[in-house]
Amino acid sequence: MSIATRVHDAVEASRAVADLGIGEDPGRLSLAGSLTRAALDAWQAVSDEAPDWLSFSFIDPADDRILPRDAIAGERARITITFASNANMPHLFTREGWRSFLLEDARVSSATSVRLAFDAARFRTRAFDVAPWEGVLAVGLAAPPPRDSSPRRQVRSQSSVLMAPTRIEPWLVDGDNSQGTAWEIWEDVASAMISRSLPNELYVEAGEERVSLVGQPPRRLELGRFSDGDVPFTALQDAACWVYTEGTDVEVRHTFLSAELAREWPARKSFSSGLSGKLASSLDSARLLYKAHLRAGSKDTLKALADLRKTLADDVQKLVQQARDLSSAVWRDVAVAIGVMAVRFGLDAAKTVPSSFAFSTIYLLVAAYFIASFWLTVTINRRFLSSLEQSRAAWRTKLYAFLDDDDYRELAGTPLSAAIEDYRVTERRARRVVSIVVLLLVLATLVEAGYVDPSLVMTWTGAKLVQIWEAGCALLRSLAVV
Numbered sequence: 001m002s003i004a005t006r007v008h009d010a011v012e013a014s015r016a017v018a019d020l021g022i023g024e025d026p027g028r029l030s031l032a033g034s035l036t037r038a039a040l041d042a043w044q045a046v047s048d049e050a051p052d053w054l055s056f057s058f059i060d061p062a063d064d065r066i067l068p069r070d071a072i073a074g075e076r077a078r079i080t081i082t083f084a085s086n087a088n089m090p091h092l093f094t095r096e097g098w099r100s101f102l103l104e105d106a107r108v109s110s111a112t113s114v115r116l117a118f119d120a121a122r123f124r125t126r127a128f129d130v131a132p133w134e135g136v137l138a139v140g141l142a143a144p145p146p147r148d149s150s151p152r153r154q155v156r157s158q159s160s161v162l163m164a165p166t167r168i169e170p171w172l173v174d175g176d177n178s179q180g181t182a183w184e185i186w187e188d189v190a191s192a193m194i195s196r197s198l199p200n201e202l203y204v205e206a207g208e209e210r211v212s213l214v215g216q217p218p219r220r221l222e223l224g225r226f227s228d229g230d231v232p233f234t235a236l237q238d239a240a241c242w243v244y245t246e247g248t249d250v251e252v253r254h255t256f257l258s259a260e261l262a263r264e265w266p267a268r269k270s271f272s273s274g275l276s277g278k279l280a281s282s283l284d285s286a287r288l289l290y291k292a293h294l295r296a297g298s299k300d301t302l303k304a305l306a307d308l309r310k311t312l313a314d315d316v317q318k319l320v321q322q323a324r325d326l327s328s329a330v331w332r333d334v335a336v337a338i339g340v341m342a343v344r345f346g347l348d349a350a351k352t353v354p355s356s357f358a359f360s361t362i363y364l365l366v367a368a369y370f371i372a373s374f375w376l377t378v379t380i381n382r383r384f385l386s387s388l389e390q391s392r393a394a395w396r397t398k399l400y401a402f403l404d405d406d407d408y409r410e411l412a413g414t415p416l417s418a419a420i421e422d423y424r425v426t427e428r429r430a431r432r433v434v435s436i437v438v439l440l441l442v443l444a445t446l447v448e449a450g451y452v453d454p455s456l457v458m459t460w461t462g463a464k465l466v467q468i469w470e471a472g473c474a475l476l477r478s479l480a481v482v
Helices: 003-014 037-049 095-102 105-110 181-196 233-244 250-262 271-349 356-399 405-448 454-481
Strands: 021-025 028-034 054-059 076-083 113-116 129-132 201-205 208-213 219-222
Touching: 003 028, 003 037, 021 095, 037 054, 095 105, 095 181, 181 233, 181 271, 208 250, 219 271, 233 250, 233 271, 250 271, 271 356, 271 405, 356 405
Parallel strands: 113 129
Antiparallel strands: 021 028, 028 076, 054 076, 201 208, 208 219
């Protein structure tokens, strides 16, 4: 027989006395009462078989630590059992400890498994599984962080003693319903916790627990006390699942359900007593309202997507036009430079040689014009690109937040990025053309000023042209072989 079973048997044997008091938290059991001889013998068996990880203490009325066999039957004694219980997998001996554990929101929120010594039933919630305590202590997995759909985000609380649960998952059954003491206690606490998750506000007024429902008309009701069978458990489960787990727009569904609960609430009935007759019909009405909301939202979504498509097409067209304008401006300036050089060669052919200083100045002015024109065009275009990026970031968070990152990237990010990259390619190519033309103009300026021998320029230019020709022929030969 395991030590957990021994302790459970000793607790049950102690229940025969009227003044028995039991308090249990995970890792600590305290018991006090005027124990019978049968109970003392059961506790002596616990003392004899206590393992190293469990500490057992028996205190008599004189506050002396003795063995249970040495105690006098009928005299009040205090028993304390302690052990290291893992927060993610609490181990409990008694049904009192089980109920106390369920009422501690922080402990329930961190549990992923629970082991019980007083019940052999097994069942599972969406947060933790419940199973018999067999053998030694075990360690559970770490609990996941609370979701954004926490009931405390939807239900305002004006009192620290009356709050909605942090997580809804511990109160939702996962699988078939079970039977037994542990299940009945959990079902009772789960009904109260889910009921706290449905109104809009919880508060205490003149020592009385109350709830508020926002609707037409708004309701301020006494919370009341939940007892077995007050509210159909299946209806509570359906409502909690629909509001908190079936999607991301929890606030909308919670608002619809609370508004339907407020409408035509039974007169002079508390929240606990009226919920049984209102919850099922209110849930059906809230579902219909939510479907209508989705249909209306779909129309708005389609309109927003159409606007996004039109805006995207306009921006892409602007980028294409900017690339064309940049290319046209560059080739227009190239034509100006070619025209100046053509005039200079025409004067050589006519044997009319003007001042070299005049033409060197003209070449410099044309190069300066070429650089200034290109710089001004590129600056304007880059400012437009910067403004486009800023407005696109604003769209993402304010107009198109309903799209996830992948959908937004596919619909807007990728096409616009491709258009921007095409413009940047055009800009890089135009920069190369401008650099070459400016270099030729500067070289012509040096030739006209007499700093460079024209024959050397012609020789260098011819050599470069020969290299380019040979490279082109080699490329064509390699393509022919392939």
